[in-house]
Amino acid sequence: MNNLFPIFLKLENLHTLIVGGGYVGLEKITAVLDNSPLANVSLVSPDIRQEIRDIASANSRISLIERKFENEDLVAKDLVIVATNDKQENARIANVARSQNILTNVADTPAICDFYLSSVVRKGNLKVAISTNGMSPTLAKRLKEVLGDALPDNLETAMEQLKAVRDMLKGDFASKVDELNRITSVLTDKKS
Ligand SMILES: C[C@@]1(CC(=O)O)c2cc3[nH]c(cc4nc(cc5[nH]c(cc(n2)[C@H]1CCC(=O)O)[C@@](C)(CC(=O)O)[C@@H]5CCC(=O)O)C(CC(=O)O)=C4CCC(=O)O)c(CCC(=O)O)c3CC(=O)O
Numbered sequence: 001m002n003n004l005f006p007i008f009l010k011l012e013n014l015h016t017l018i019v020g021g022g023y024v025g026l027e028k029i030t031a032v033l034d035n036s037p038l039a040n041v042s043l044v045s046p047d048i049r050q051e052i053r054d055i056a057s058a059n060s061r062i063s064l065i066e067r068k069f070e071n072e073d074l075v076a077k078d079l080v081i082v083a084t085n086d087k088q089e090n091a092r093i094a095n096v097a098r099s100q101n102i103l104t105n106v107a108d109t110p111a112i113c114d115f116y117l118s119s120v121v122r123k124g125n126l127k128v129a130i131s132t133n134g135m136s137p138t139l140a141k142r143l144k145e146v147l148g149d150a151l152p153d154n155l156e157t158a159m160e161q162l163k164a165v166r167d168m169l170k171g172d173f174a175s176k177v178d179e180l181n182r183i184t185s186v187l188t189d190k191k192s
């Protein structure tokens with residue numbers, strides 16, 4: 001049973017802190033920016049991989065802090081992703097963040113995460129997020145590839161046309177819902 005509640009965050013309206021500038025720090029900042037290129041991100045770490053430096057030098061919304069984590073790094077942060085190679089320090093940082101009601105992801109300890117990153121299928125405006133409840137991130141990655149291949153490329157056109165219809169429809173909420181359900185019923189009607 002997967003009890004996670006999926007939401008889609010506007011990271012450009014939030015400030016994310018990443019702790020740790022190694023491989024996993026790089027993976028996480030890449031995941032953040034691939035999805036939300038305008039995200040505001042601070043990354044704190046005594047050693048920072050060159051790939052992260054390159055990302056930061058091309059993006060004024062990314063700031064790098066070259067030292068170990070300090071509590072003051074949490075000031076005005078909304079989300080924290082903790083990814084140092086020190087499991088105990090990761091748990092300690094997560095505790096401090098939680099005591100300040102900041103949502104926290106701890107890369108090496110799913111049990112103390114408030115949220116997980118997901119595997120993401122993207123087709124234009126369509127985005128499908130996949131979670132295996134932490135059971136197998138690799139399966140999530142593979143399913144992303146399967147779904148990405150299975151979804152037709154012309155979905156973007158369909159979405160644009162449906163948005164145009166949606167903007168055009170007059171009447172009360174219920175009649176708009178009826179009309180949009182009628183137009184899209186072809187997508188789910190069983191073929192006889
Ligand atoms: C719980 C979670 C917390 C979180 O990180 O948010 C978590 C935890 C852990 N991951 C570990 C390992 C790997 N993670 C990946 C990849 C991804 N991991 C992602 C998410 C999540 N990983 C969250 C659950 C998501 C869900 O619910 O399904 C993805 C989907 C999203 C992203 O990270 O952006 C991204 C795929 C993106 C894509 O390409 O689509 C690979 C494969 C690879 O890189 O090819 C490996 C190596 C193979 C393996 O071990 O499976 C380890 C062990 C570390 C160790 O052993 O040292 C832990 C810790 C543990 O499980 O204890």
Ligand SMILES: NC(=O)C1=CN([C@@H]2O[C@H](COP(=O)(O)OP(=O)(O)OC[C@H]3O[C@@H](n4cnc5c(N)ncnc54)[C@H](O)[C@@H]3O)[C@@H](O)[C@H]2O)C=CC1
Binds near residue numbers: 047083085087
């Ligand atoms: N969730 C996921 O997708 C995955 C999680 N992991 C876990 O993530 C952890 C990190 O792995 P890697 O990035 O490969 O390690 P790494 O050794 O490449 O990087 C660790 C980074 O943390 C920094 N660091 C250490 N102490 C710090 C502190 N007090 N404050 C700030 N930064 C600090 C180091 O300077 C270094 O840059 C490991 O524990 C690993 O088990 C590993 C693979 C995937």
